[in-house]
Ligand SMILES: C[C@@](CO)(OP(=O)(O)O)[C@H](O)COP(=O)(O)OP(=O)(O)OC[C@H]1O[C@@H](n2ccc(N)nc2=O)[C@H](O)[C@@H]1O
């Protein structure tokens with residue numbers, strides 16, 4: 001975070017799910033989950049500038065709302081009201097994370113605004129308090145406050161740190177479809193799942209610092225919904241493996257596929273081969289560690 005009197009710049013990092021299990025549907029309509037989440041360096045940039053009056057949001061891409069329906073705006077409104085702040089803020093959002101991609105781009109923006117305004121307005125709220133505010137905005141928002149490698153349970157908002165995944169490179173490839181998270185959970189049927197993650201095994205491999213072990217245990221039960229609707233996801237997974245990724249999996253509710261690579265050069269080679277297949281959005285990122 002860079003601060004300069006009345007202006008502050010915050011990065012909002014995307015996430016991938018190394019493991020995603022859905023346990024059951026709860027009476028409140030959410031699904032109880034168990035996920036291993038990992039932050040990656042593909043990021044939006046948010047500039048917060050002191051501003052008289054109200055909250056104003058500028059976004060750099062068409063198709064993304066710049067009103068109170070944007071999670072960045074909602075985060076500012078929530079913390080402003082909670083802390084009883086009278087002044088406003090100008091939020092400038094430089095969006096790089098693709099929309100509705102399974103990468104938690106909106107959640108990352110919301111978390112970055114909470115952290116940034118806590119700093120800009122000198123509120124001194126603890127991460128624990130910010131996390132409670134974050135959970136009001138979305139299930140993935142608390143994780144985006146912490147980043148790193150975390151076990152997420154409940155509806156995704158209950159976090160416990162895991163040993164960090166040793167630094168590795170992540171290829172992200174998104175086909176030209178947007179997948180609404182609510183639809184994927186709504187269509188989820190446990191009896192259609194072929195492979196469930198073994199989260200205990202993945203935790204053990206993280207403790208051992210074994211990227212190979214983690215790569216061998218990637219699993220996401222939401223693939224059972226999104227891949228039949230968008231078979232190009234399975235094709236991208238196959239291509240990632242063919243070009244040399246250690247493993248490949250759909251992230252979150254999809255449709256983005258991520259692949260793991262041990263070195264940057266190899267990740268870049270895989271990314272350029274995927275681009276030749278006409279996949280519109282391909283990125284190379286690296287793992288991001290937890291904030292202290
Ligand atoms: C699937 C995951 C995996 O990390 O990420 P994305 O693919 O969206 O990035 C998350 O569980 C998404 O979290 P998030 O995107 O914050 O979801 P929310 O805004 O809280 O909820 C959107 C909708 O998804 C459904 N939902 C969400 C989380 C959950 N544990 N059970 C659910 O059933 C609910 O219908 C809810 O109305």
Ligand SMILES: Nc1ncnc2c1ncn2[C@@H]1O[C@H](COP(=O)(O)OP(=O)(O)O)[C@@H](O)[C@H]1O
Nearest residue numbers: 070071072099100101102103104105106107109
């Ligand atoms: N700041 C934001 N960035 C991205 N999407 C946002 C934002 N605020 C609201 N949204 C809405 O949330 C939807 C899904 O957001 P996103 O976080 O990108 O999905 P996912 O969690 O699947 O990666 C988008 O279609 C968009 O309309």
